[in-house]
Amino acid sequence: MTDSAAKKAAPAPKSDPKPAPKPEDQAFESFIPELFLPALAKEIQAYGGPAIELRLEQAPMPVVGEMCWQVAGELPGGRRFWLCFLSNNIQAAKTIALAEAGADPSLLESFLIDEKKTTLALLVSRTVQRLNGQKWLGPN
Numbered sequence: 001m002t003d004s005a006a007k008k009a010a011p012a013p014k015s016d017p018k019p020a021p022k023p024e025d026q027a028f029e030s031f032i033p034e035l036f037l038p039a040l041a042k043e044i045q046a047y048g049g050p051a052i053e054l055r056l057e058q059a060p061m062p063v064v065g066e067m068c069w070q071v072a073g074e075l076p077g078g079r080r081f082w083l084c085f086l087s088n089n090i091q092a093a094k095t096i097a098l099a100e101a102g103a104d105p106s107l108l109e110s111f112l113i114d115e116k117k118t119t120l121a122l123l124v125s126r127t128v129q130r131l132n133g134q135k136w137l138g139p140n
Contacts, residue, residue: 023120028088031120032056032071036090039124040071047128048138050076062097062105077101079136083111083127090118096127098134 023035037054044052053074061068061084071083078101086093094112097105112118112126131137 024090024118028069028085028090029056031090032069035120036123037071039120040073040127043124043128044131044137047132049128049131049136061095061108062099063108075131075136079134080105081131084108090123094118096130098130 023031026035033056037056041052041054044050055072056069057072058067058069059072060066061070062082069085069088072080073083074080080099082097082105084095084097086095094110095108096111097108099105111130112122115122128137
C-alpha cells in the first residue's frame, strides 16, 4: 500500500465532542428568568397549584433588609414567598421567607444548605416542596 493509500484508509482520529453546557452554567441573570422561573411556574401548576406570579429582582431581603437577588412569588390569595440569593450565583447561599396574605414575613430560613451543587431540577423541586409544606399548593 502506498503512503497516500494508507493515509486514506486510516480512520480519522475521533474528536472528543464537548458536552453541552449545563443549564446551571448560564449566567445567573439569564438562568433565573429564562429557565428557573418558567420551570417553577410549570411545576407548581402541574402539582395542582394555582397560577403564580414570579419575578427576579434585586431588593432588600425580607426580615433583615440586606440587599440581595431574589425570586419573589405571589400566589392567588396574597400568599407570598421570597427565595433570596446572597450573590448573583445559584451556588451562593440561599434563604427563603414566607408570608400569609396580609402579613409580613417574620422568619428567614436557610435553603438548600446541605447540597454540594445546586441544579435547576433541585432548585425547582425543593422550592415546590417547601411551598407544599405550607399547604399552599394543590388540594392539601
